[in-house]
Amino acid sequence: MKFTLDVENNPTGWPDHTQLPESDGTFVKNFQEHPQSILLTDSITPVFQTIHPDGNYCIGQDSGIYWRLTEPLERGAEAPDWFYVPNVPPTIDGQLRRSYVMWQEFVAPLIVLEFVSGNGAEERDRTPLLRSGQQETKPGKFWIYENVIHPAFYGIYEVTKASVEVYHLIEDRYQLVAANERGHYPIPQLGVELGIWQGVYQNVQLPWLRWWDSQGNLLLSGAERADRAEDQLEQLRAQLRSAGIEPEL
Numbered sequence: 001m002k003f004t005l006d007v008e009n010n011p012t013g014w015p016d017h018t019q020l021p022e023s024d025g026t027f028v029k030n031f032q033e034h035p036q037s038i039l040l041t042d043s044i045t046p047v048f049q050t051i052h053p054d055g056n057y058c059i060g061q062d063s064g065i066y067w068r069l070t071e072p073l074e075r076g077a078e079a080p081d082w083f084y085v086p087n088v089p090p091t092i093d094g095q096l097r098r099s100y101v102m103w104q105e106f107v108a109p110l111i112v113l114e115f116v117s118g119n120g121a122e123e124r125d126r127t128p129l130l131r132s133g134q135q136e137t138k139p140g141k142f143w144i145y146e147n148v149i150h151p152a153f154y155g156i157y158e159v160t161k162a163s164v165e166v167y168h169l170i171e172d173r174y175q176l177v178a179a180n181e182r183g184h185y186p187i188p189q190l191g192v193e194l195g196i197w198q199g200v201y202q203n204v205q206l207p208w209l210r211w212w213d214s215q216g217n218l219l220l221s222g223a224e225r226a227d228r229a230e231d232q233l234e235q236l237r238a239q240l241r242s243a244g245i246e247p248e249l
Contacts, residue, residue, distance in 0.1 A: 015073070016092075016104050032159060033115055035202045036209060037061040037082050040113070043219040044211050047190060051086070058085050064099035065109070067148045078144055082113040083151065086189075102149065110189060111153040112145055113209070116160075123156045146174050153177075153187055155194060155209075162196050162207035182216050192219065 041059050048057055060083045070076035077099065085100065088107050100109075114123045125140025128147070145154050146169070154167045154174060166185035167174035177185050184193035197210040197218065211219040220228065240247040 014069075014103055016101060032204070032206065033062065033081060033117075035204070036115060036157075036159075039201055039208060039210065039221055040082050042221045043224075044190075044192065047192060047211075047219070048084075051190070056087055056089050058088055058090050058097065058100070059083070060085075060097075060100055060109075063097075065112075065149055066099055066101045066103075067144065078141060078149065080109075080112040081115040083109040084111050085109045108149060109151040111155065111187060112149070112151040113155040113157060114141070115209075116156060116158040120156060120158060142174070146172075152189070155185070157209045159206060159209075162198070164194060164196060164209055166194060182212070184212055184216070186214070 038061075041061065048059075049055075051057075060080065062079055062081055063083075064074070064077035064079045065083070066073075066077045068076040083100075085105070085107055088105055091097070092104075102108075116123055122141055124142050126142045126146075127137060127140035128143050129139035130137045142154075145151055150169060150172075152169050154169075156165045156167075158164070164185065166177040168177050169175075179185060179195075180193065182193070182195065184195035186193050191214050193212045193214065193216070195210065195212060196207045198207050199205070201208055201221070213219060237247045
């Protein structure tokens, strides 16, 4: 599908999220990407609800971040597998975002995560944007995040290696974050840590990328929270029965 700017209704030439393509037409690279994104979002949502009681934050999952105007339009976007932006409303004029448009929003994501499907070269590509006449080099993903989009944290997750690299933007350059004593990577602004959890999620045993709190407690998904609540309730029933009381719970 060909996308063009609606100049008549947008005379400034700066399109908003409704005028930009929401996809570059490529497939999701593997079956693990969507469950992984859902797990990250589901488990950290209670933290965001505490940090943002007004509900002003947004999460992108395999969604575009537009950082410049190009032809075709989708060349001016990066689509992280997962990202979080604080202090922006979840909708614009009552509409869910189709993409995150930097010239419309101005607030940079706090954290961007990429899930490696190949050898990781694309996610670590630092090739700068250079122009010569009408030609320009294709900038690398790492370079775009570091120099243009500016998320405070950039994570590169490799399921095949059961590893994650986390970079912190310090004085406009990404510095590799050292793991703590638990092998996790702290995100101080959120009071959480990022790391690898070996286990089963949605019927698949994998080294999943997950969150922990600052004390090292795993942040549970909704289903895990429900299971834990049911286990605690069953333990209470057992205690009441051992005391000769038939529970009505």
